[in-house]
Amino acid sequence: xxxxxxxxxxxxxxxxxxxxxxxxxxxxxxxxxxxxxxxxxxxxxxxxxxxxxxxxxxxxxxxxxxxxxxxxxxxxxxxxxxxxxxxxxxxxxxxxxxxxxxxxxxxxxxxxxxxxxxxxxxxxxxxxxxxxxxxxxxxxxxxxxxxxxxxxxxxxxxxxxxxxxxxxxxxxxxxxxxxxxxxxxxxxxxxxxxxxxxxxxxxxxxxxxxxxxxxxxxxxxxxxxxxxxxxxxxxxxxxxxxxxxxxxxxxxxxxxxxxxxxxxxxxxxxxxxxxxxxxxxxxxxxxxxxxxxxxxxxxxxxxxxxxxxxxxxxxxxxxxxxxxxxxxxxxxxxxxxxxxxxxxxxxxxxx
Numbered sequence: 001x002x003x004x005x006x007x008x009x010x011x012x013x014x015x016x017x018x019x020x021x022x023x024x025x026x027x028x029x030x031x032x033x034x035x036x037x038x039x040x041x042x043x044x045x046x047x048x049x050x051x052x053x054x055x056x057x058x059x060x061x062x063x064x065x066x067x068x069x070x071x072x073x074x075x076x077x078x079x080x081x082x083x084x085x086x087x088x089x090x091x092x093x094x095x096x097x098x099x100x101x102x103x104x105x106x107x108x109x110x111x112x113x114x115x116x117x118x119x120x121x122x123x124x125x126x127x128x129x130x131x132x133x134x135x136x137x138x139x140x141x142x143x144x145x146x147x148x149x150x151x152x153x154x155x156x157x158x159x160x161x162x163x164x165x166x167x168x169x170x171x172x173x174x175x176x177x178x179x180x181x182x183x184x185x186x187x188x189x190x191x192x193x194x195x196x197x198x199x200x201x202x203x204x205x206x207x208x209x210x211x212x213x214x215x216x217x218x219x220x221x222x223x224x225x226x227x228x229x230x231x232x233x234x235x236x237x238x239x240x241x242x243x244x245x246x247x248x249x250x251x252x253x254x255x256x257x258x259x260x261x262x263x264x265x266x267x268x269x270x271x272x273x274x275x276x277x278x279x280x281x282x283x284x285x286x287x288x289x290x291x292x293x294x295x296x297x298x299x300x301x302x303x304x305x306x307x308x309x310x311x312x313x314x315x316x317x318x319x320x321x322x323x324x325x326x327x328x329x330x331x332x333x334x335x336x337x338x339x340x341x342x343x344x345x346x347x348x349x350x351x
Contacts, residue, residue, distance in 0.1 A: 038073055042339045075153060076096075166272045
């Protein structure tokens with residue numbers, strides 16, 4: 001097999017050739033045909049997350065062992081299985097749920113492995129999809145995509161299920177109310193499309209790039225706002241929503257987006273943050289109870305939520321976002337393009 005490994009944070013990936021892995025126990029071996037490129041891979045490749053105020057979260061200190069093959073949006077053909085992998089769908093193309101936990105804690109036992117305090121996620125702590133092959137620890141993490149285009153299906157295992165889980169936390173949003181999606185990158189565009197698929201009537205996309213806002217209109221946004229050119233972003237957002245901005249899903253997670261999102265949401269509203277751009281949040285504590293605000297973090301999604309989302313997708317209720325394919329060997333260069341803001345929508349690597 002061939003893989004592109006992160007050997008040293010901040011450095012280009014190294015190509016590695018070795019024997020194809022042999023699955024043992026309940027493991028299954030997937031021949032990777034698609035691997036999505038996610039914005040969080042930028043932080044993982046750099047080796048840290050920005051916590052604001054000069055503080056950083058060191059990923060290696062959190063338990064990541066190098067070298068590691070990144071790529072947590074993985075799709076491919078199941079070609080082999082260990083002796084205990086019952087009913088493994090050999091020969092089928094399946095989407096891999098990457099958000100694995102320890103299997104022993106209360107979160108894992110409640111089928112909420114994405115809330116496990118010691119996650120062992122594929123493409124972060126276990127070798128992932130920037131490779132020709134990927135080991136998955138159990139067939140239960142394989143999700144059927146039906147007749148959905150494999151390229152379109154691939155990012156649903158991260159960007160899709162991440163915003164789907166966040167949108168569930170932001171609900172309900174009545175037909176007379178509005179939902180704002182901050183950011184119109186891969187996550188934000190997916191959030192707009194999935195929100196419309198979930199039946200949200202009024203969705204506004206907020207970004208600083210008109211090209212990306214046009215893409216948001218294409219996947220269903222009912223209104224858009226460029227905060228870079230807006231004279232008063234909070235006031236304009238409230239005006240668009242007619243004072244009924246019930247919820248914000250922030251797919252950026254930066255200081256600027258959090259201040260506008262929290263400032264604009266109505267009394268009794270909900271601000272759900274999923275983006276990991278970084279920084280600090282400063283807020284006057286009395287305003288939280290006085291405005292009856294809910295401020296909530298949402299991290300990726302559960303296996304059950306991915307299956308729910310794929311049912312929506314297979315039913316044709318979710319518009320595909322702009323998608324580009326590139327060869328597997330361009331993984332590192334593609335991350336740099338994403339980091340520089342040169343990508344609209346999503347890039348999926350093919351091998």
